[in-house]
Structure formats: structure tokens, C-alpha cells
Amino acid sequence: MAGLGSSSSEMDLDRLNIEEYLTVESIRESPRKLHLRDLLDISPTLKEAAGAIVDDSFTRCFKSNPPEPWNWNVYLFPLWCLGVVIRYGILFPLRVTILAAGWIVFFSAFLPVHFLLGDHNKLRQKVERKLVEMICSVFVASWTGVIKYHGPRPSIRPQQVFVANHTSMIDFIILEQMTAFAVIMQKHPGWVGFIQKTILESVGCIWFNRTESKDREIVARKLREHTQGVDKNPVLIFPEGTCVNNHYTVMFKKGAFELGCAVCPVAIKYNKIFVDAFWNSKKQSFTMHLVQLMTSWAVVCDVWYLEPQYIRSGETPIEFAERVRDMISVRAGLKKVPWDGYLKYFRPSPKLIERKQQIFAESVLQRLEEK
């Protein structure tokens, strides 16, 4: 997707929607003679800049909206205190115990199977799949997850990928408890990275590093190989590329949509009344995020498995990606914004400024010719 010469600090973005979204400086339609005032009047550009400072649709996608405090009077406050005691004093230790017990069972079954049976042993693959699904169920239980699945469950078939909107890494756990997906994920440091390298490799997960542009080619290749395979676990991709706050969707990366196979959309919507499941990775580590979930009452969400989509003739991968994003956004009640999620980590490419500069420069030169 990126040009060969791009440095890691700039990104070539899918330009289709961004140009429609950014307003062009208003130049009068019919070319007229150029006056001093036309050059001094930079008000449209300043207005756009101030508009962006005051509110912009990109930052809105990553805003965690804390729920309104409701414990503000004499009888609600003690109730809330009681709630805190129950959540931190009773539920949390109980959940930690469940989680610990789950891990013990998991490792006591996983380690023997992993090391004793051969690499491509069918039994081993089946057992590891079931074990991963089991540990994910344990995780979900540890937050008292109430998850409603709608639609037909994913089946293991070749030539299909699953795409879902992304709110937190728990999306993966929620989907994984139902089906052992092979997910494509950003490499994480710490204990998460450890789990990624050891356990999740066994279900066929693929890792990459956002900041390595070469990783993209490697991932694309691995992805293609995986989808050809017959009894490999179905691939799950989060095409937004980053966690968004479950009110908006950012643009989908086209990688998942140019593989020439079926794309099965999955929409996930969390109910914020119980807990805000958005993982603001800049503000919280994943461990803190899990602790926050484990000290809340419940994680309630809906998962919709939508109808598999195929690329239509004459449709580009970007258009296909947008069409699927539309389906997911409508189903989960999310608003679409035309920004690339990676703008969280990289600056926009200067090419987009150049377009505006070009329009203005041509207009000035043209009007200079007018008498």
C-alpha cells in the first residue's frame, strides 16, 4: 500500500474519501482579474484550521466518554459505595480465582499436547483449538461477559476471511471463544506478547509491527497462503488497524479485501451502561484495562455475524472495503468517518496538502492572465 520511498513517519493513505471530505478553498467560479484582496484574504484557510482545532472528526473517534456520575445524592451514594465494596471485594477476587484456575487447567492440557505431539498432528490442532476457545471463555467469565451472538456461526472453510470493527483487544477474545480464529494482530510487548508468541501461534495467528512497512508485504503473503489452506483456522482481521471507541468506524485498510475470497463481516457493539469497553491504548496498559473490566459489573455486547460478501465486478478493493464498512456500521449503529486509523501513530502524507496548493496556485496563475 505504501510507496517504496515512504519513510516510517509518513503514510500513503487511501485518498478516495479524504479528498471529498476536505473542503477546497472557495475560489470564485469564473476566472476574474486578480486583486490584492484575493491574495490577502486567507480567511477560508484560517477557518478550516480553527474548525479543526475546535472539533475534528478524527479525535472524536478515540474519545472515551465517561458515563455520567449517578451517585450524587444521599441515598444513591451509599448504594454506590456498597456496589464498590461488592465489585472490588467480592467479585474481583472471585474473578481472579476463576481466571487463575482456568490458566492452570489450560497449561496442564496445552503443554503436554504441544510438546509431545508432532507439529502437524491433527489431534494436536483440534485439542489446541478447543483449549484456546476454553481459555477465552474463562476470560469472558472473568468479566461476567453477557454476549449475544446473532447469525450463523463461522465455519471452517477455505477462501474466506472475517472482518470486524475494533474497540479493544477483548474483541478478539469474545470472538475467539466461539470460534478459534487465526487473527492478525499488532505485536505487543510484555505478557501479551508472550502469549502471542507461544499460544496463539498454535492457532495460526499472524503478527506484524505497524512501524515496519516491510511487515505489510510479509503479512499479505502469509495471509494469502493461509486462506488457500483447507483445514486452517479461519482468519480474523480488524481492518481499522487500531482501537476505536465503538461510536465511530475509521476507514478499513484494503488488505483483507484484495485476497479474492469471501469476506464475512462481523459487527460488535458494546453496551456502555455496564462498562465502557473501549481500550484507549494511549491512556491505559492492557493489564489495567483488564483490571477495569474485572472490577465492573459486566461486559455486555452484541455480536452479529453478517452475510459473506464477494467483490463485485468493476469494484475496487477500496470500494469493497467501504461497502463492508457500511454494512458493519449500520448493523452496530456506528458513524463512519473518512480517516485512516493509522493517523493515530503517523502524520498524514504531505501529498494531501499539495493537492490544495496546486488548486490555489493554478487559479492564481490563471486569473493573472485575465485582463
Add this chain to the structure above:
Amino acid sequence: MGNASSMLTQYDIEEVQEHCHYLFSQQEIVALYNRFCQLDRSAKGFISSDEFLSIPEFSLNPLSQRLLKMVDGLNFKVFVAFLSAFSPLATVPQKIELIFKVYDVDGKGRVTFKDLMEVLGDLTGSFMSEEQREIVLSQVLKEAGYSRDSPLLLEDFMKVLCKPGVTMEVEVPVD
């Protein structure tokens, strides 16, 4: 006023409102404060250039570097005063004054030919050469009765831009 992480008191709101000549309502000032705290991620009491540039729409603006010189490091009160020129209640002269300040970014009180060249350079990038910009600017200045050797003052800007005026309004989203 306290640093950005403290809550805004009624006194603070009134102080900020007075400083911006009552061009924003109290609700708008509270909304701007929430926005300020959202952008000032490390709660330093001002927004750094990097934090401004993390707004993609701002980063893509041709005048972003010039504006950064004006907004980088402002505390909340001055930040609101800067934005007050974009209020629908601001008068045309107030808006023209802001445009003048963007040109005269080093605050010397006059806009030289060099300043005009810099802004035109930001707006046209590599699509016009230095010579072309010089020719264009010299020509329009001459036609308007100015010369490239004498700098423009605020009253010159007022004269050139006041008819038919400038519209430069931004709406502050109030929850």
C-alpha cells in the same frame, strides 16, 4: 487560573469570557475547555505543537506551521482569545486583525513583502516558483496603489479587506 487538569470554576469562566471580550458564551467556554483538556494530553496547561499536529485536519492545512507559531504553548485563556476572532459575534475588523497577525507572525506591527511571499508560498507550495510569486505580488500591490518596498499596516489591511468583508466563523459544538 489553575492548570488544565483542574476543573473550571465560575470565576475562571467569567475571567476567560472577559478576556475574549464576551465573544463566546459560558457554555461555549466550557466546551472549549473540554476540547483543550482533550488536546493537552499530558495536562501541562498548554497544548504543544505536536499535539496540534496530531489533529489530521489541522496538520493538512497549508498554514499550519505559521499558525503553530501563534498557538503553540498558549494557556487556556489566551487560546480562547485567539479563537474568539472566529466567533459569529466577532466584528469584521476583529477578523481582519487576526488575518493581519497571521501575516505579521513575528509581531513587528507591519507586514513586509517577505511576509506576503511566505504566506503565498505556504498556500501554493511547489506549484508556483519564487519568481512567479514575486511577479504576482508586485503586480497586485502596484494595482492597489502600494509598493513592494513599503510594508503594509493594519489600516491597509482594513481598507483592502473590509469591502465586502470577510466571513470566518467556526461553531463551537456545545453538548
